[in-house]
Amino acid sequence: MKLYNMNLSNFATKSRLVIYEKGINVEMAPIPGGDLHSAVYAKVNMLGKTPCLDADGLTIPESEVINEYLEDKFPTPALLPKSPEGRAKVRIITRFHDLYLEPPLRSLFGQMNPKTRDEKVVGEKVTEFKSRLDQLEKIIADGGFATGSDFTLADCALAPTMFFATNLLPAFGAKPLDGRPRIAAWWTHVQTRPSVKKALGEMGEALAAMQRGGN
Numbered sequence: 001m002k003l004y005n006m007n008l009s010n011f012a013t014k015s016r017l018v019i020y021e022k023g024i025n026v027e028m029a030p031i032p033g034g035d036l037h038s039a040v041y042a043k044v045n046m047l048g049k050t051p052c053l054d055a056d057g058l059t060i061p062e063s064e065v066i067n068e069y070l071e072d073k074f075p076t077p078a079l080l081p082k083s084p085e086g087r088a089k090v091r092i093i094t095r096f097h098d099l100y101l102e103p104p105l106r107s108l109f110g111q112m113n114p115k116t117r118d119e120k121v122v123g124e125k126v127t128e129f130k131s132r133l134d135q136l137e138k139i140i141a142d143g144g145f146a147t148g149s150d151f152t153l154a155d156c157a158l159a160p161t162m163f164f165a166t167n168l169l170p171a172f173g174a175k176p177l178d179g180r181p182r183i184a185a186w187w188t189h190v191q192t193r194p195s196v197k198k199a200l201g202e203m204g205e206a207l208a209a210m211q212r213g214g215n
């Protein structure tokens with residue numbers, strides 16, 4: 001199997017986390033053509049996004065579909081609980097992450113340079129992201145991992161985005177952990193997990209390289 005991967009991508013890191021947790025033998029492949037929008041990569045993944053899994057002939061785009069496939073294919077160690085209720089709790093968070101929490105943060109990626117940023121966009125998106133964090137504070141578990149004592153797909157979804165939130169938001173005068181004790185406790189706890197240390201370490205190196213390049 002092969003994951004079309006970029007270490008800086010929070011969505012690719014969601015899937016790398018599952019691969020590391022399960023110890024699956026997956027090749028980390030660069031994007032063909034060197035660009036997500038290259039014609040050659042469009043033939044692999046018409047969506048032009050990372051991650052994308054080549055599961056020995058079956059092409060699977062979308063991080064959460066990849067993660068659920070890997071969970072089905074390699075059930076041990078489990079990253080979804082056994083009970084329907086437990087599984088629903090994890091999926092509430094993964095879906096909340098993908099549809100509501102991450103998009104306003106992503107809108108800020110192009111606004112990092114104070115000289116060129118659109119202050120209206122920054123104001124709106126920072127406000128929206130903070131209100132999503134307030135919602136997350138209400139649904140994340142009070143202690144332990146995102147849904148309780150077990151590390152799950154919910155932690156895989158949240159951790160890479162929280163990496164960006166804690167690294168990038170201070171540039172906009174916002175502190176994502178302040179006044180959100182459950183998220184703050186989860187963030188401290190989840191970073192002790194070896195798979196999380198490895199995957200976020202890779203994100204950190206990629207971010208530093210990008211910043212050295214002046215982007």
Ligand SMILES: N[C@@H](CCC(=O)N[C@@H](CS)C(=O)NCC(=O)O)C(=O)O
Pocket residue numbers: 008009010011012036048049050051061062063064098
């Ligand atoms: N819903 C997708 C989102 C993937 C995504 O947006 N990936 C970003 C990198 S973090 C990307 O490929 N962006 C390129 C683009 O949208 O043009 C998933 O869960 O995999």
